[in-house]
């Protein structure tokens with residue numbers, strides 16, 4: 169039976185469990201900024217952290233009271249139940265939860281009998297008393313209380329009676345939600361579904377699900393729990409989290425909204441999800457994962473020629489959903505696996521209509537395959553591909569300058585390169601330009617010299633800068649004589665960048681080719697007229 173979305177909770181724990189990811193360290197300002205993005209995404213609850221556990225999280229909740237205006241979400245403070253043998257009213261960490269003044273408090277409590285005995289070093293009766301007492305206390309202070317039943321599924325396997333009793337006590341004490349946690353992330357979907365179904369048969373509690381991805385099943389387990397009757401899902405943006413991460417909240421929600429027809433996010437949240445996922449990556453400084461479902465840069469990128477030929481007829485033939493539903497875009501990749509349809513669609517993406525010129529499609533496809541066999545790669549070098557496309561269409565390479573000669577020298581002293589120097593001689597705008605550049609390496613010096621020579625003819629070049637430079641040996645059988653591929657990313661200060669490729673046996677020569685394409689494409693983008701064409705030899 170399909171679940172309904174009435175009263176269904178989408179609960180985000182990026183700022184608490186997500187922040188437990190190795191290498192992720194958020195400032196209070198970062199946390200506030202991410203909370204605003206999550207609210208814009210339209211989740212129902214944002215777990216902000218554990219007040220009292222660290223000064224930063226205490227500060228986050230203090231500042232949230234005045235600096236965070238949420239339009240869709242309620243803020244939740246996370247913490248544990250009172251310690252064994254104490255009173256909730258006297259527990260300093262419970263006091264910090266009260267002082268966070270959030271509408272919701274989420275308490276983590278141990279639902280695995282062995283963990284109560286071994287980790288808390290107390291009895292299961294005391295474990296249940298800690299749960300009951302802390303819920304009572306926080307409810308009497310006016311908070312809505314949710315429970316994270318830690319290690320629930322392992323605990324259910326170990327001692328189902330205690331695990332079910334835990335859920336019953338939590339619900340009877342007034343907890344609104346009991347989120348069953350696969351804390352160690354080792355469950356499989358059928359195990360989760362069975363346990364959720366059985367607990368629901370034994371209790372009327374509202375159950376939630378909180379999964380980790382250690383067995384690669386976090387999203388599948390979450391969906392299995394929803395199918396079995398859970399009505400509260402927890403996850404993190406981009407699947408951040410301890411070890412292999414938490415269930416990716418956007419993937420969960422996209423699956424439920426698009427495939428189960430549930431409306432879960434406020435407003436048009438789902439359509440904003442790609443943008444928000446990437447905006448949060450900027451804040452966390454964790455590079456976006458290109459193959460992330462729905463929102464990754466490669467999620468709707470098509471490389472195989474046969475796929476492109478079907479997509480040309482109808483994109484749905486090779487896509488499980490329309491990318492615009494999650495704010496993503498379809499992209500066509502041109503490579504040695506391209507066919508005519510690939511280059512036609514890529515051309516369309518770049519603003520060129522090749523649809524009626526089958527012969528040009530064939531020539532371009534053949535040229536791409538021939539160059540890729542020599543080590544070029546066009547799927548990431550759109551700018552070099554566009555220059556190639558124009559060359560095929562026009563029968564000649566567009567040029568903005570003629571290269572008379574170039575050279576690069578290195579001066580090594582005491583075993584270290586002290587200076588690299590390059591001289592470039594070109595003809596542009598009817599004149600000969602000679603420039604010398606220096607740099608910390610020969611490519612850097614060549615870049616400086618070429619830029620200087622070109623600036624005299626085309627002042628716009630001054631805005632161009634090298635953003636990234638990557639080298640790869642593509643023919644590993646030849647040691648130092650192998651073929652080298654260079655990819656250069658160039659920007660013009662507007663935030664837009666373009667990538668070009670060069671291939672040669674010599675790294676400097678490969679870099680020069682990519683640099684020439686980089687400057688040429690920048691001039692093309694800037695609308696500068698090329699010099700009159702010479703036919704391609």
Ligand SMILES: CC(=O)SCCNC(=O)CCNC(=O)[C@H](O)C(C)(C)COP(=O)(O)OP(=O)(O)OC[C@H]1O[C@@H](n2cnc3c(N)ncnc32)[C@H](O)[C@@H]1OP(=O)(O)O
Nearest residue numbers: 218220221222248249250251252276277278287288318351
């Ligand atoms: C599954 C999860 O991810 S839950 C979230 C986990 N997150 C974190 O641990 C991050 C924040 N944690 C912290 O800053 C610290 O661990 C604190 C402040 C919570 C506790 O610090 P400390 O007092 O130094 O103790 P420590 O880190 O060793 O934690 C163990 C204590 O917590 C108690 N404890 C552990 N789980 C629970 C629980 N669910 N309920 C009550 N007490 C608990 C243990 O019994 C132990 O108490 P004891 O010191 O009296 O023996």
Ligand SMILES: CC(=O)C(=O)O
Nearest residue numbers: 276316318319349351
């Ligand atoms: C509470 C929690 O994060 C867990 O059990 O995984």
